[in-house]
Amino acid sequence: MAKAFTYIPQRSFDAFVGDLESLDDVMAALAVDPLEAEDAYRLFGVKGIPHSLKDFADRGRGAYTQALETVAQWTMVQKDAAVALQVMLTYDLRIGTWCAAQVARESLELVSSRGPAPRIAVETAERWVLGQATAKECLAAARACFSLRTELMNAAGTGNASIDAAAAASLAAAYVASHPASEERYSNRERRGTGSTARAAATIMPYLSGALPSSAYWEEQRSSELRRLRQVVAAACLSYPVLP
Numbered sequence: 628m629a630k631a632f633t634y635i636p637q638r639s640f641d642a643f644v645g646d647l648e649s650l651d652d653v654m655a656a657l658a659v660d661p662l663e664a665e666d667a668y669r670l671f672g673v674k675g676i677p678h679s680l681k682d683f684a685d686r687g688r689g690a691y692t693q694a695l696e697t698v699a700q701w702t703m704v705q706k707d708a709a710v711a712l713q714v715m716l717t718y719d720l721r722i723g724t725w726c727a728a729q730v731a732r733e734s735l736e737l738v739s740s741r742g743p744a745p746r747i748a749v750e751t752a753e754r755w756v757l758g759q760a761t762a763k764e765c766l767a768a769a770r771a772c773f774s775l776r777t778e779l780m781n782a783a784g785t786g787n788a789s790i791d792a793a794a795a796a797s798l799a800a801a802y803v804a805s806h807p808a809s810e811e812r813y814s815n816r817e818r819r820g821t822g823s824t825a826r827a828a829a830t831i832m833p834y835l836s837g838a839l840p841s842s843a844y845w846e847e848q849r850s851s852e853l854r855r856l857r858q859v860v861a862a863a864c865l866s867y868p869v870l871p
Contacts, residue, residue: 629644629656631700631703631704632653632657632697632700632701633693633696633697633700634657634693634696634697635653635656635657635697636661636664638661638662638664638665639656639657639659639660639661639664640656641664642656642659642664642665642667642668643655643656643659643664643668643673643676644656647701647704648705648706648710648714649673649714650698650701650714650715650717650718651673651674651678651718652673653697653701654678654679654683654694654697654698654718655673655676655678657678657683657693657694657697658676658677658678658682658683659676679718679719680694680695680719680722683871684871685871687871688870688871691870691871695722695864695865695867696864696865698715698718698722698864699860699861699862699864699865700861702715702857702860702861702864703857703858703861705857706854707825707850707853707854707856707857708730708825708829708853708854708855708856708857708859708860709823709825709826709829709853711726711825711857711860712726712727712730712823712824712825712860713823715860716806716809720806720807720809721756721869722756722864722867722869723806724752724755724756724803724806724807725753725756725863725867725868725869726859726860726863726864726867727752727802727803727806727824727825728749728752728753728756728803728863729859729860729862729863729866730799730803730824730825730828730856730859730860730863731745731748731749731796731799731800731802731803731824731828732749733828733856733859734795734796734799734800734827734828734831735749735796735800737792737796737831737832737835738789738792738793738795738796738831738835739789739793741775741779741790741793741797742775744768744771744772744774744775744797744800745772745775745796745797745799745800745801746800747768747771748765748768748769748771748772748800748801748803748804749800749803749804751764751765751768751804752765752768752803752804752806752807755807756868756869757868757869762807762808765804765805765806765807765808766804766805766807766808768804769800769801769802769803769804769805769808770801772797772798772800772801772804773797773798773801775797776794776797776798776801779791779793779794779797780794788834788835788836788837789834789835791830791834791840792830792831792834792835795827795828795830795831795834796827796828796831798827799824799825799827799828800824802823802824802827803824825853825856825860826853828852828856829849829850829852829853829856830849830852831852832848832849832852833845833846833848833849833852836848
């Protein structure tokens with residue numbers, strides 16, 4: 628089997644994975660018959676091999692479980708959680724939103740509560756993943772978080788680490804709840820952005836450490852957090868609650 632991937636034969640990996648940052652390449656390698664990998668790539672390429680989560684689900688529970696484990700393993704070989712989530716959201720919006728929500732959940736545990744908006748935003752996004760909330764509801768929850776973040780930033784002035792951290796957590800939650808809107812026909816202005824949950828969450832520990840924002844030490848801590856958050860994303864893949 629290929630290094631770092633439990634279920635991908637080396638032959639399939641060599642045929643399909645030209646760029647390890649490409650989740651599509653990796654999932655196509657998982658999907659293809661290793662005895663036919665070279666010919667399949669030559670004839671169909673990555674796009675011609677069905678490799679969505681739905682495609683794996685159609686093969687049965689075992690194939691679907693292997694797919695989720697492979698996404699988790701892929702996450703751990705990425706540069707950081709921000710890169711992993713950005714690619715994952717393109718591959719499958721729902722699992723990407725679920726994983727981003729778990730990053731935001733952890734960030735909320737690190738800061739003092741400044742109101743219910745961030746928690747509601749994360750929970751609404753999770754309900755959307757399960758088909759229990761609409762993109763419109765997610766957008767409303769995201770806007771409440773953006774508003775809270777603005778209030779906190781205005782109140783903080785400069786140098787208030789706890790408020791800066793709470794504002795970052797609120798921003799992370801807002802981004803999570805913005806993701807579902809990309810599935811609908813909302814304009815960028817209506818969505819107010821679907822930025823990086825991981826990058827927002829990764830600033831919390833640097834703020835709480837008292838490091839000067841944008842200093843070398845602050846940036847070092849932020850980078851370390853982005854790498855650590857890969858573990859949160861990978862674990863979220865394995866807890867993804869949508870069953871085939």
